[in-house]
Amino acid sequence: MQIQSISNTLIDTLRQRRQRLAQLIDFPAILWSGNSCPRNFPANLFPYRASSHFLYFAGLPLPNAAIRLEAGKLELFMDDPAPSSALWHGEMPKREEIAAQIGADAAYPRAKLExxxxxxxxxxxxxxxTWTQQSQLLNRWVLPQNQPQGIDLELAKAIVELRLTHDEGALAELRKAAAVTVEVHKAGMVATPNAKIEAEVRAAMEKVIIAHNMTTSYNSIVTVHGEVLHNEQYHHSLQPGDLLLADVGAETEMGWAADVTRTWPVNGKFSSTQRDIYDVVLAAHDACIAKIHPGVEYRDIHLLACTVMAEGLVDLGILRGNAEDLVERDVHSLFFPHGIGHLLGLDVHDMEDLGDLAGYEQGRKRSDRFGLSYLRLNRPLRTGMLVTIEPGFYQVPAILNDVKLRSRYQYTVNWERLSQFGDVRGIRIEDDVLVTEEGSEVLTAALPTDASAVEELVNG
Known part of the structure; x- marks a missing residue:
């Protein structure tokens, strides 16, 4: 592990985060970084990714380390590299060097942690x-699949309060991730006309990320089967008339993420039916961004997207009825089953390792309604929050062919008219939007959303 240089400004930011945590809790906390997981044999490791909570206060992705936070101070616990590691990994920095890099107040071997x-x-x-080690050392179950309890819950709430909004150090990283991600999508559009399968477009996109010494912030989705929301297969051929949906984001060396989706025609020209649906999705996207402002409920932004989508589908003759009534009956969810977006930060779905603790305001819980159960964020917006806005239209066979749903909505969906849009499997348009005092700033605005501008990029 080679340690990159940290600026004095970032060290100051890290210290400020620790001080802010000390104002919220009156007990010590220990955060582990985690370790690489082997596959098939011990020396063949998956890429290492440090715990985001550790990264937020320590600033560097230090494997097999822990930090103790109390009263605004940070103590680092990690072992010096074994002498034999130099053969395989080169000269590695010592514990004291790393402690100085992150502004630690003290540094000790891991054994001192006990x-x-x-x-x-x-x-x-x-x-x-790591969670097995946490449970053994603390003599209580510390499991990622369980909601935190007791003082662990109090710590989680305090960290949520800090990470819900982003300081200048975080925003600098998030802007960097967003800028690279814009270039990633442009590269994908340019590569499409000469690509034969999805994997070639994926390669062109991820090449840009790698060239910036970054990683993907999640497994890339680059597919002509946009109706599969988390499609991670790339073997399908690209045919004229197909739409390619690309959901790809960059993650900086410090762990901060971007998350962007664009959908474009493989042959560089939307068909009339594709353009009609694309414009409905874009109208929902634009209306939601225009509504973002401190104090606005994110749930209301989601419902706005649903209503605009329903209005557009009524205008196209696919749905029958009044848009508000259709949304109340969840008819729109046949085509837009997920939420309008989520928090974005050190994780692409920020802090969702804590379940709904971060995404849902205290006292709120997920709805069991078809149209609301996948809403990941249900809070009033605050200045400094970064959220995604990502409406979509999908023809998911498992939904549209469901006997109960077809029976329930047999008169509100014009199934014959819908069949005329068979060349639209899935369309999603997603941007990263910062809540500002005046309203919002789209960090990924340099990547066009207008259908004609998208066509121009694909056509070079």
Whole structure:
């Protein structure tokens, strides 16, 4: 592990985060970074990704490390590299060098951690080896699949309060991720006319991420089967008349994410039916961004997207009735089953390792309605929040061919008219939107959404 240089400004930011945490809790906390997971044999490791909660306060992705936070101070616990590691990994920085880099107040070997555990809170790390170690050392179950309890819950709430809005250090990283992601999507559009299968477009897009020494912030979705929401297969051929849906984002070296989706025609020209649906999705996208402002309920933004989508589908003759009534009956969810977006930060679905603790305001819980159960964020917006806006239209066979749903909506859906839009499997348009005091700033605005501008990019 080679440690990159941290600026004095970032060290100051990290210290400010620790001070802010100290104002919210009056007990010590220990956060583990996690470790690489092996596949098939011990030396063949999956790429390492540090726990985001650790990264937020430590700033560097240090494997097999822990930090103790108390009264605004940070103590680092990690071992120096074994002498033999130099053969395989080169000269590695020592613990004291790393401590100086992150502005730690003290640094100790990992073994010293066992004497510092009384009364501490923690948050479970995702990799099994680490959460098993957490549970053993703290003599209580610390499991990622369980909601935190006791002081662990109090720590989680405090960290949520800090991470819900972004400081300048975070925003600098998020802007960097967004800028690279814009270039990623442009590269994908340019590569499409000469590509034979989805994988070639994916390669062109991820090449840009790698060239910036970044990684993908999630598994890329690059598919002509946009009706499969999290499609991670890339073997399908690209045929004239297909739409290619690309949901790809970059993650900076410090772990901050972007999340962008565009949909474009493989042959560089939307058909009339594709253009009609695309414009409905774009109208919902634009209306939602225009509504973003501090104090506005994100749930209301979601419902606005549903209403605009329903209005557009009524105008196209696909749905029958009044848009508000259709949304109340969840008819729109036949084609737009997911939420309008989510929090974005150190994770692409920020802090969802804590379940709905971050996404849902205290006292709120998920709806069991077809049209609301996948809403990931249900809070009033605050200045400094970064959210995604990502309406979509999908013809999912498992939904549209469901006997109960077809019976329930047999008179509100014009199934014959819908069949004329068979060349639209899935369309999604997604941008990263910062809530500002005046309203909003689209961090990914440099990537066009207008259908004609998209066509121009694909056509070079």
């Amino acid at each position: 004497s510092q555990l009384e009364g501490v809170a923690t948050i479970a790390v995702q990799d099994p080896a």
